[in-house]
Amino acid sequence: MIESRSVTDALRIAAERRQTCGFFFDFDGTLSEIRDDPTSVVPVPGVVEAVAEIAARVRTVAVVSGRPVEFLQRHFGAQPVRLYGLYGMESMDAHGTLWTDPEVLPWVSAVEEVVKRAVTELDPDVLVEDKRLSVALHYRTAPHLRGQVETWGGHRAAEYGLSPLPGRMVLELKPPIRRDKGGVIRTATGDLDCVWYFGDDLGDLPALTALADRAAADPAFRVFRVGVSNPETGEQVAAMMDVVVNSPHDLVPLLRRAADACTPTHR
Numbered sequence: 001m002i003e004s005r006s007v008t009d010a011l012r013i014a015a016e017r018r019q020t021c022g023f024f025f026d027f028d029g030t031l032s033e034i035r036d037d038p039t040s041v042v043p044v045p046g047v048v049e050a051v052a053e054i055a056a057r058v059r060t061v062a063v064v065s066g067r068p069v070e071f072l073q074r075h076f077g078a079q080p081v082r083l084y085g086l087y088g089m090e091s092m093d094a095h096g097t098l099w100t101d102p103e104v105l106p107w108v109s110a111v112e113e114v115v116k117r118a119v120t121e122l123d124p125d126v127l128v129e130d131k132r133l134s135v136a137l138h139y140r141t142a143p144h145l146r147g148q149v150e151t152w153g154g155h156r157a158a159e160y161g162l163s164p165l166p167g168r169m170v171l172e173l174k175p176p177i178r179r180d181k182g183g184v185i186r187t188a189t190g191d192l193d194c195v196w197y198f199g200d201d202l203g204d205l206p207a208l209t210a211l212a213d214r215a216a217a218d219p220a221f222r223v224f225r226v227g228v229s230n231p232e233t234g235e236q237v238a239a240m241m242d243v244v245v246n247s248p249h250d251l252v253p254l255l256r257r258a259a260d261a262c263t264p265t266h267r
Contacts, residue, residue, distance in 0.1 A: 006242050007254075010224035011261040013194055014058070017222070018262040021194035022060035024185065024207070025051065027067055029200040030228050033248055034168060036141045038129055043075050044248045050255035052079040057262035059192060064088070064184050066165075066172065066203055068131050069098060087203065088184040089133050089177070104133050107175035110160040111135055114173055122152060134174035136167075143169065168201055168232050182206030189214070193221055196258070198251065200228040200237060208240045226254070 014021050025031055031051070032041045055061035062082040063072055069085035069092045076083060083092040090100045115135045118128045125142035126149055128135065137153055139145045146169075153171045157164045165172040181199075185207045189195050197204075197211055211223045227234070227241035228248055238244050245251055 006224070010196070010222075010242070011258060013222050014196065014224075014258060015261040017194040018058045018264075020192055021058045021196070021262075022062070022189055022192045023051075023054050023058060023196045023258070024061075024188070024198070025063050026181075026199040026201070026204055027063055027065035027072065029168060029230055029248070030198050031063070031248055031251070034140075037127065038136070038138060044252065046252040047248065047255065048075055048079065050252055050259060051076070051081060053259035054255060054262065055080045057259060057264075060188065062184075062188060064181050064207065066131075066134075066136075066167070068133070082188070084181075084184045084188075086131060086133050086174070086179075087181055088179045089175070091184075100133075101177065101179060103177045104175045104179070107162070107177075108133065110162060111173070111175075114156050114160055114162065117156065118152075123148060134172055136170050136172040138170045140169035165203070166233075167203060168230065180206040182210040185210040186214075193218075195222070196224045196226065198226045198228070200230040200234055202233050202237065204237055205240070208237070212240070226251070 031043045031047050035041050062084060063076055064084040065072055066087055067085055069083050069090050072083045072085055080094045082094055089104045092098045111134060115128060115130045118137060123145050126145055127138040137149045139149050149171050153164055153173055157173050161176055162173040163176045165174055181204060195211060197207060208225060215221050215223050225241045227238045227244040229244055229246050
């Protein structure tokens with residue numbers, strides 16, 4: 001990462017407002033590297049510890065992901081971090097209480113049916129990820145199957161009333177309920193006047209837009225956006241960031257600096 005005045009200013013503001021500041025993180029591609037098999041993805045070394053250090057020093061820390069809460073809990077369950085899974089369709093607070101949006105429950109059977117059909121009807125090289133409340137169709141190991149996935153997914157979305165959501169070499173089919181990272185951010189940051197957001201992919205755009213809207217409406221609100229380079233789908237995301245780092249590994253030293261800056265004795 002190239003050091004900039006914006007980083008220095010953001011660290012100072014986070015330190016000054018640590019009691020009303022929040023840090024919000026995407027997971028895949030941000031706190032972890034992208035892998036061919038999404039079930040094998042883990043946070044990069046040192047990042048969980050760095051996030052935990054920040055969580056001990058500021059008002060709110062949360063992971064906002066397209067992953068199920070159950071997956072996120074494996075890595076962050078022991079930390080005072082709020083978890084928002086499946087774009088806000090489910091969440092777990094820092095005390096371990098799980099909440100599932102009741103509006104999506106009627107769609108569980110449709111998702112189950114699509115999962116079964118995907119396994120039998122799509123090319124075996126398409127990895128079908130069952131998330132219970134949605135299904136993700138990964139074609140990273142077979143990019144030539146993108147057309148098949150998009151066509152099949154589009155037809156199934158129309159047939160079952162689901163909404164297609166494209167991502168990094170993946171198409172996700174989810175309930176047609178308006179739940180995205182923007183809604184999470186609008187709700188979770190209402191009592192904050194300082195927010196850092198970290199992301200890399202198209203699913204982060206609603207969150208970035210929500211933060212931009214809040215900043216435009218409230219001159220006292222401060223936001224700092226950190227992007228992780230994504231050469232596949234990240235051009236539009238990077239354009240909305242204040243700074244972009246090359247990989248999830250490069251976040252660790254920045255997070256440690258933020259934790260140090262927000263330590264009371266450093267104020």
